[in-house]
Amino acid sequence: MYFSAARTEAFVRELLGLMFADPAHESSLPLLDSVDVFIIPDHVTVAGVVAQVAHHHHHHQILVGAQDCHNEDAGAFTGAVSPAVLAEVGCRLVELGHAERRRLFGETDASTAAKAAAVVRNAMVPLVCVGEVTPPPPTSSSRQERDDDDDDDDDGNDDEPHVVAAADEVLVQVRSALAAVPADADVVLAYEPVWAIGASAPAAVDHVRAVVRRVRASDAVRARAPGRTRIVYGGSAGPGLFARLAPEVDGLFLGRFAHDPAQFFRTVCEVAQAPW
Numbered sequence: 001m002y003f004s005a006a007r008t009e010a011f012v013r014e015l016l017g018l019m020f021a022d023p024a025h026e027s028s029l030p031l032l033d034s035v036d037v038f039i040i041p042d043h044v045t046v047a048g049v050v051a052q053v054a055h056h057h058h059h060h061q062i063l064v065g066a067q068d069c070h071n072e073d074a075g076a077f078t079g080a081v082s083p084a085v086l087a088e089v090g091c092r093l094v095e096l097g098h099a100e101r102r103r104l105f106g107e108t109d110a111s112t113a114a115k116a117a118a119v120v121r122n123a124m125v126p127l128v129c130v131g132e133v134t135p136p137p138p139t140s141s142s143r144q145e146r147d148d149d150d151d152d153d154d155d156g157n158d159d160e161p162h163v164v165a166a167a168d169e170v171l172v173q174v175r176s177a178l179a180a181v182p183a184d185a186d187v188v189l190a191y192e193p194v195w196a197i198g199a200s201a202p203a204a205v206d207h208v209r210a211v212v213r214r215v216r217a218s219d220a221v222r223a224r225a226p227g228r229t230r231i232v233y234g235g236s237a238g239p240g241l242f243a244r245l246a247p248e249v250d251g252l253f254l255g256r257f258a259h260d261p262a263q264f265f266r267t268v269c270e271v272a273q274a275p276w
Contacts, residue, residue, distance in 0.1 A: 001042065002256075002259065003041070003042070003045075003259075005044060005045050005048070008041050008042070008045045008048070008049065009045070009048060009049075009052065011259075011261055012039065012041075012049050012052045012053070013052065014261040015039070015261040015264055015265060016052065016053065016056060018261060018262065018265040019032070019037070019062075019265060019268070020056050032061040032062075032272070033061075034272050035251070035268065035271050035272045036061065036063055036251075037061065037062045037063070037268055038062070038063040038064070038065050038092075038093050038127075039053075039062065039063075039064055039065065040064075040065040040066065040067055040093070040095050040127075041064070041067075042067060043066055043067065043068075043081050046064060046066050046086065046089060046091055047089040047090070049064050050064045050089060050090035050091065051090075054090070063092040063093045063125070064090065064091055064092060064093070065091060065092065065093035065094055065095055065127065066081065066086050066091050066093075066094045066095065067094075067095050067098075068081065068094070068095065068096065068098075068101060068115075069081045069082065069083040069086055069094050069096075069115055069118065069119065070082060070083065070115070070118070071083075071111065071114035071115045071117070071118045072118065073118065073121075073122070083115075083118045083119055083121070083122045083124065084122050086122070086124065087122040087123060087124055091124060092124055092125060093124055093125045093126075093127055093188070094115070094119045094124055094125070094126055094127065095127045095129065095190075096112050096115045096116055096119070096126055096127065096128050096129065096177075097109075097112035097115075097128050097129045097130070097173070097177070098129045099129065099131065099133075099192065099194045099197055109172065109173050109176035109177070110176065112128060112173070112176070112177055113176045113177050113179065113180035114180065116128055116177045116180050116181050116187070117180040117181055120181045120182065120185045125186045125187065125188060126177070126181065126187055126188070127188040127190055127253075128173070128174075128177045128187065128188070128189055128190065129190045129192055129234070129253075130170050130173040130174055130177075130189055130190065130191055130192070131170060131173075131191055131192040131193045131194050131196075131197075131234075131235065132165070132166040132169040132170055132193055132194065132195075132211075133169070133194045133195070134165065134166070134169060134195075135193075135195040136162035136165075136166070136207065137162060157210070158210045158213055158214055160210070162207075163207065163210040163211055163214065164214070166193070166207070166211050167210075167211045167214035167215060170191065170211060170215060171214075171215060171218055171220065174189060174215060174218065174220050174221070175218075175220040177189075178220045178221070178224065178229075179220070183223060183224045183225050183228070184224075184225040184228055185228065186228050186230075187224075187228065187229050187230070188229075188230050188231075188232060189215070189229065189230070189231045189232070190231075190232050190233075190234050190253040191208070191211065191212060191215070191231055191232070191233050191234065191235075191249070192233070192234035192235040192253065193207075193208075193235050196235035196236055197234070197235050197236070197255070198236065198255075198256075199235070199236045200236070201236060202233070202235055202236040202237055202238075202241060203235060203236075205244045205245060208233055208245055208248070208249070209245060209248040209249075212231055212233070212245075212248045212249055213248060215231065216231065216248075230250040230251065231248075231249055231250055232249060232250055232251040232252055232253045233245055233249045233251075233252055233253065234252070234253035234254070234255060236255075236257075237252045237253060237254055237255070237257065238252075238254065238257030238263065238267065239257065239263055239266045239267045239270060240270070242267070242270050242271050242274060243270060243274055246274050246276045247276035251271055252267060252271065254267060
């Protein structure tokens with residue numbers, strides 16, 4: 001709830017202007033050939049954003065998403081948002097289980113899983129937010145980015161106690177969500193350590209890499225069809241971060257750093273131009 005309807009319209013217009021500077025010139029578009037870009041406005045403006053994006057020839061490469069939905073398509077659920085209606089107006093992705101919704105509205109792994117099933121049932125992609133609440137010990141480098149850039153080359157130890165504890169906490173959420181959807185359904189897992197959301201810096205690179213590796217190696221992910229489970233990192237994510245986390249992560253889930261269209265576009269370019 002940061003943008004007004006007018007600001008959302010202006011934001012999307014500026015972003016599309018950056019991404020499609022010359023729609024008639026194909027050389028301006030290759031970056032979209034290798035990445036999926038998604039925009040997740042509030043529910044009131046979803047249909048308007050879908051319409052804005054649809055005006056561009058390559059609109060199919062930008063996914064417009066919603067920030068939540070109900071687990072039922074229709075019924076006596078006053079104030080809820082139907083996944084069927086979201087799909088009807090052109091929504092292609094739905095964010096589920098964000099830490100704020102868990103904290104403020106009491107959402108659980110079970111309710112998130114039920115919503116994930118509803119999203120897939122309506123031919124959309126669930127973007128399931130997962131992340132540990134418990135921060136690592138104060139002495140752990142995982143609490144914040146290290147000052148020495150050379151440390152970014154250190155992948156850390158996947159068996160360190162704080163990594164194992166974080167991955168175990170995350171995997172409870174992952175297993176619940178993935179068990180609710182078919183193995184061949186597209187799913188995006190947005191890994192956001194809750195303690196890193198809104199922080200001045202993201203979680204340490206070696207911590208993110210190690211936790212994501214453990215998630216990828218889990219039975220829940222390995223049992224799924226190849227290529228159907230992507231993992232992106234959120235939690236104070238912004239420009240300059242992807243190259244330090246790849247190839248463990250498949251992309252970034254931007255929050256406040258995406259409020260500036262230029263920064264958003266810069267990050268899209270960084271992901272698209274990465275060698276992985």
